[in-house]
Amino acid sequence: MSPDQDTIAAIATPVGRAGIGIIRVSGPLSLEIAGKIFIPRNPARRLRSHRLYLGRLVEPSSGDTVDEVLLSFMKAPRTYTREDVLEINSHSGFALLTKILHILLDQGARLARPGEFTLRAFLNGRIDLTQAEAVMDIINSRSERGLYLASQQVKGLFREKIEGLRQRALQILARAEMEIDFPEEDSDLVFREEGADQINRSLVEPVQSLIEAHGSRVWVDGINAVIAGRVNAGKSSLLNRLVEEERAIVTPVPGTTRDVIECTVNIDGIPFKLMDTAGFRSVSNEVERLGIGLTTKRLAESDLVLIVIDRSRPIDKDDLDAIHRCREKKALMVLNKIDLPSGLDPGDRAALSLFPSVQTSALTGRGIDQMKQAMKGTALEDHRLDPNTSNAVPNLRHRQALETALGFFREAAERTKDGFPMEIVALELRSGLDALGEITGETTDEDLLNTIFSQFCIGK
Numbered sequence: 001m002s003p004d005q006d007t008i009a010a011i012a013t014p015v016g017r018a019g020i021g022i023i024r025v026s027g028p029l030s031l032e033i034a035g036k037i038f039i040p041r042n043p044a045r046r047l048r049s050h051r052l053y054l055g056r057l058v059e060p061s062s063g064d065t066v067d068e069v070l071l072s073f074m075k076a077p078r079t080y081t082r083e084d085v086l087e088i089n090s091h092s093g094f095a096l097l098t099k100i101l102h103i104l105l106d107q108g109a110r111l112a113r114p115g116e117f118t119l120r121a122f123l124n125g126r127i128d129l130t131q132a133e134a135v136m137d138i139i140n141s142r143s144e145r146g147l148y149l150a151s152q153q154v155k156g157l158f159r160e161k162i163e164g165l166r167q168r169a170l171q172i173l174a175r176a177e178m179e180i181d182f183p184e185e186d187s188d189l190v191f192r193e194e195g196a197d198q199i200n201r202s203l204v205e206p207v208q209s210l211i212e213a214h215g216s217r218v219w220v221d222g223i224n225a226v227i228a229g230r231v232n233a234g235k236s237s238l239l240n241r242l243v244e245e246e247r248a249i250v251t252p253v254p255g256t257t258r259d260v261i262e263c264t265v266n267i268d269g270i271p272f273k274l275m276d277t278a279g280f281r282s283v284s285n286e287v288e289r290l291g292i293g294l295t296t297k298r299l300a301e302s303d304l305v306l307i308v309i310d311r312s313r314p315i316d317k318d319d320l321d322a323i324h325r326c327r328e329k330k331a332l333m334v335l336n337k338i339d340l341p342s343g344l345d346p347g348d349r350a351a352l353s354l355f356p357s358v359q360t361s362a363l364t365g366r367g368i369d370q371m372k373q374a375m376k377g378t379a380l381e382d383h384r385l386d387p388n389t390s391n392a393v394p395n396l397r398h399r400q401a402l403e404t405a406l407g408f409f410r411e412a413a414e415r416t417k418d419g420f421p422m423e424i425v426a427l428e429l430r431s432g433l434d435a436l437g438e439i440t441g442e443t444t445d446e447d448l449l450n451t452i453f454s455q456f457c458i459g460k
C-alpha cells in the first residue's frame with residue numbers, strides 16, 4: 001500500500017479562543033507553499049529544515065498580511081509523516097485559523113481526514129499500528145498511569161513484543177517446513193515432542209500472558225459507570241458528591257434529570273466516567289420518557305451500574321424496575337439518604353441482596369469514600385490489575401487478534417504432538433502469524449485502517 005502523493009493540511013489545535021493555534025501541512029507541496037505564503041522577517045534567509053522562522057503569513061494573490069507567525073519546514077524523511085512537513089504557529093481564533101487553512105487549500109493542499117497525518121506515518125513505515133493507536137490513547141488519556149502506558153506503547157514496547165513473537169513463530173515454521181521438505185523417519189518422534197513443547201513455550205504461553213495484560217487497559221480506557229435508579233433517589237446529588245462539584249441540578253421534584261450528564265472522577269488513579277441519568281418511573285411525559293430511553297441505552301454500554309435506592313422509604317415498583325434492568329450487569333447498590341430513618345420493609349431484603357451494597361448520604365457526605373472504594377472493587381473484580389505494570393497492554397482489538405493467534409498456536413502444538421502431517425502444522429503456524437501481523441499492521445486491510453484512523457481527531 002503506498003501513501004497518497006497529495007499534500008494535506010489541517011488545523012491541529014482546538015479551534016477557539018486561545019493564545020496560539022497550529023496548522024499542519026504534509027506532502028510534496030509543503031516547501032513550495034511555504035515560499036508563496038510566508039515572508040520571513042529576514043528575507044535574505046533561505047528556509048532550512050527543522051528551524052523556526054518568524055515572519056508574516058500573507059495572502060499570495062493580494063500580498064496582504066494575514067498574521068505574524070512562526071513557521072517551520074521539516075524535510076522528509078525526519079518528520080512525523082516521513083514526508084515534507086510545514087507547521088505554522090499563528091494566533092488562535094476561529095476566523096484566523098480558518099482563513100489560513102483556506103489559503104493553504106487555495107495553494108493546492110487538500111483538507112486532511114481525521115488521523116491522516118498518523119496514517120501516513122504508518123503507511124510510510126515510521127510507526128506500526130500499535131504505535132498509531134497509542135498516539136490516540138495519549139490524547140485521550142485521563143489518568144497518569146494510562147498516559148504512561150500509552151507512551152510506552154508509542155515508543156514501541158508492544159510492537160517489539162509482537163515482532164519478537166513473530167520471529168519465533170517464523171523460526172518454528174522454518175523448522176516445520178524443513179521437516180516437510182526433508183522428512184527424517186527416525187528423528188520424527190523426538191522432533192514432534194520437542195516441537196510441540198517449543199510451540200507451547202515460545203508462542204502459546206507468551207501470547208496467553210499478553211492476553212491477561214489486557215485487564216490493565218482500565219488505566220487507559222477508564223470505566224463507564226452509570227448512575228441509575230428510581231426518580232428522586234439522590235442520583236444527581238451523588239454525582240455532585242463524587243466529583244465534588246455542582247454538576248447536576250438537584251431538586252425535590254421527581255424527574256429533574258432528563259439528559260445524561262457526564263463527568264470523570266479518578267479513584268486511586270483509575271478514571272471513572274460517571275453518567276447521571278433520568279430516574280425510572282412510569283410516565284406519560286414525552287420529555288421524561290425520552291430521558292429514560294437514554295438511560296436504557298447508557299445502561300447497555302456501561303461497565304458498572306450504581307443503582308441508587310432511597311433507603312428512607314420502602315422499595316417500590318420503580319426501584320424493582322431499575323434493579324431488574326441491571327440483572328445482567330455488574331452493579332453496586334447504593335442505599336442513599338441514611339441521614340434519615342430507614343423506611344425499608346423487611347420484605348425488601350431479598351431485592352437488596354442481589355448486588356453488593358454501600359450506604360451513603362449524599363446530603364452529608366457520609367459513606368462517599370466507602371462508595372468510591374466499593375466502586376473500584378466491583379469494577380475491577382475481573383481485571384488482573386498490576387499497579388506497577390510497565391508491560392505492554394493490548395487494547396480490545398489487539399486482544400481479539402491475540403486470541404485468534406492463540407487458537408492457531410495451540411492447534412499447531414497439539415497437531416505436532418499427535419502426528420498430523422507437518423503441512424497442516426505449518427498452515428496453523430502461518431495463520432497464527434497472520435493474526436499477530438494484524439496487530440502491528442503487517443497484514444491488514446483497508447477497512448480496518450479506516451476504522452482505526454477515523455477515531456482520530458483532525459490534524460493528528
Ligand SMILES: Nc1nc2c(ncn2[C@@H]2O[C@H](COP(=O)(O)OP(=O)(O)OP(=O)(O)O)[C@@H](O)[C@H]2O)c(=O)[nH]1
Binds near residue numbers: 230236253
Ligand atoms: N435527606 C437526604 N436527602 C437527599 C439525599 N440525597 C438527595 N437528597 C434529596 O433528594 C431530592 C432528590 O435528589 P436528586 O439528587 O435530584 O435525585 P435524583 O435521583 O437525581 O432525581 P431525578 O433526577 O428526579 O431522578 C433532593 O431534594 C435532594 O436534596 C440524602 O442523602 N439525604
Ligand SMILES: [Mg+2]
Binds near residue numbers: 256
Ligand atoms: Mg437527577
